[in-house]
Amino acid sequence: xxxxxxxxxxxxxxxxxxxxxxxxxxxxxxxxxxxxxxxxxxxxxxxxxxxxxxxxxxxxxxxxxxxxxxxxxxxxxxxxxxxxxxxxxxxxxxxxxxxxxxxxxxxxxxxxxxxxxxxxxxxxxxxxxxxxxxxxxxxxxxxxxxxxxxxxxxxxxxxxxxxxxxxxxxxxxxxxxxxxxxxxxxxxxxxxxxxxxxxxxxxxxxxxxxxxxxxxxxxxxxxxxxxxxxxxxxxxxxxxxxxxxxxxxxxxxxxxxxxxxxxxxxxxxxxxxxxxxxxxxxxxxxxxxxxxxxxxxxxxxxxxx
Ligand SMILES: NC(=O)c1ccc[n+]([C@@H]2O[C@H](COP(=O)([O-])OP(=O)(O)OC[C@H]3O[C@@H](n4cnc5c(N)ncnc54)[C@H](OP(=O)(O)O)[C@@H]3O)[C@@H](O)[C@H]2O)c1
Numbered sequence: 001x002x003x004x005x006x007x008x009x010x011x012x013x014x015x016x017x018x019x020x021x022x023x024x025x026x027x028x029x030x031x032x033x034x035x036x037x038x039x040x041x042x043x044x045x046x047x048x049x050x051x052x053x054x055x056x057x058x059x060x061x062x063x064x065x066x067x068x069x070x071x072x073x074x075x076x077x078x079x080x081x082x083x084x085x086x087x088x089x090x091x092x093x094x095x096x097x098x099x100x101x102x103x104x105x106x107x108x109x110x111x112x113x114x115x116x117x118x119x120x121x122x123x124x125x126x127x128x129x130x131x132x133x134x135x136x137x138x139x140x141x142x143x144x145x146x147x148x149x150x151x152x153x154x155x156x157x158x159x160x161x162x163x164x165x166x167x168x169x170x171x172x173x174x175x176x177x178x179x180x181x182x183x184x185x186x187x188x189x190x191x192x193x194x195x196x197x198x199x200x201x202x203x204x205x206x207x208x209x210x211x212x213x214x215x216x217x218x219x220x221x222x223x224x225x226x227x228x229x230x231x232x233x234x235x236x237x238x239x240x241x242x243x244x245x246x247x248x249x250x251x252x253x254x255x256x257x258x259x260x261x262x263x264x265x266x267x268x269x270x271x272x273x274x275x276x277x278x279x280x281x282x283x284x285x286x287x288x289x290x291x292x293x294x295x296x297x298x299x300x301x302x303x304x305x
Contacts, residue, residue: 001241004248007032010087010137011247014038014068014126015095017048020208023240024092024247029056031248036085038077038095040067068095068122071110071290078129087137088130090247093123093144093182098175100222105165105174112289113165119178124185125290131198138197139253143246144186146179148206148261150270156180157272158282163289181282183259183269188279190257199256203242204267209233 011028015021016037029035029052037052039045042065049063066077081088097118108117127142134140150156153176161167165174183202190200209230215223245263246252261267272278286292 001027001244002249004031004244006089006248009089009248010034010036010085011090011092012036012038012064012081012088012130013092013094013243014066014123017041017044018214019211020205020236020239020243021092021094022048022052023236024094024243025061026052026056027237027240027244028247029053029058029061031244032058032060033090033248034060034062034085036062036064036081038064038066040065040073040095066126068126069097069108069114069118071108071121071125074122074125075129078126081130082133085133088133088140089137090141090143091127091130091134092243092247093126093142094243095122096145096175096178098171100171101218102171105169107164110289113163113169113174115171115174116163116165116178116181119175120181120185121286121290123182124286125292127189128287128290128292134198135196140198141247141252142189142198142200143243144182144200144202146183146186146202146204146259147176148204148267150176150179150183150204152176153180154270155272156270157275158184158278160281160285163285180270180273181286183273184275184279184282185286186259187257187269187273188276188283194256199252199254201246201252201256201258201260203239203246204259204261205239206261207233208236208239211236 011033013021016025017039025035025037037049045063053061067073097115106114108114186200186202207229215226242262259267259269
């Protein structure tokens with residue numbers, strides 16, 4: 001992997017205690033960045049921070065707690081971060097809910113379906129709360145995470161009449177729907193932030209090995225499926241290189257609105273992801289559900305182009 005020096009950068013990465021998020025935290029810390037590992041579990045988070053600090057030989061790795069399914073938690077996190085850190089150079093939305101044991105829709109305390117709340121509304125809200133700091137730190141970057149599995153849903157669109165999952169629900173569908181929303185959010189936000197010095201890019205994560213300890217609770221048939229998938233899987237470290245490239249490579253300072261499989265390898269999004277009308281409706285609905293009033297990030301001319 002290319003070596004970077006980003007010792008002047010402060011980076012937040014969510015879901016940083018496991019898998020790709022932890023591997024990326026390590027790579028970014030090794031490149032010298034101040035890394036805020038945003039995790040929901042104090043125990044798993046503290047252990048991961050200790051591991052990363054030790055392996056990277058860096059004291060500039062911190063734990064901050066956040067539950068991405070809870071708007072109150074995200075607001076608390078943002079408030080604390082803004083009070084503690086004068087700059088934010090890169091915000092990486094890596095955390096995601098894909099618990100295949102869940103058979104029925106569950107609502108968060110905010111009243112949103114949990115998968116959509118964690119994987120889309122959470123990143124939407126956190127980005128808005130931190131946007132002024134990102135702008136003040138420009139050139140800065142937002143990185144979102146989607147999934148290669150979206151290729152098996154070529155016609156997937158935002159289901160505005162089923163955001164709560166009450167009409168129909170399966171974890172797989174809810175997960176890919178939330179990832180499709182992240183792709184649309186990426187494209188829309190990139191356009192709205194043109195000229196603001198904040199880029200927005202999305203990683204299309206492929207088949208990446210999930211650590212054993214995270215699979216313990218799964219039924220046997222599901223373990224078998226994961227074992228079969230693992231034969232062809234990338235390591236979290238390999239996939240994290242794309243996060244690190246997007247976060248650190250100087251050549252990407254003005255590259256925005258991209259969708260990436262790997263460093264320098266662009267991916268093509270599903271057709272519906274480019275639909276401006278749906279993007280804008282998704283933005284409005286997400287702003288309503290997260291109680292964002294001033295619609296930060298909205299460019300002056302986004303209605304005219
Ligand atoms: N692995 C793959 O094959 C694959 C394929 C396509 C896309 N992806 C995407 O890649 C990203 C990383 O996944 P991974 O493979 O590294 O999986 P992972 O090892 O299971 O990591 C997921 C992380 O998200 C965190 N998380 C889940 N819900 C959260 C919440 N409500 N608040 C805060 N953190 C939460 C988890 O924390 P806890 O420890 O607290 O659960 C964990 O740290 C995800 O966005 C995923 O959708 C992965």
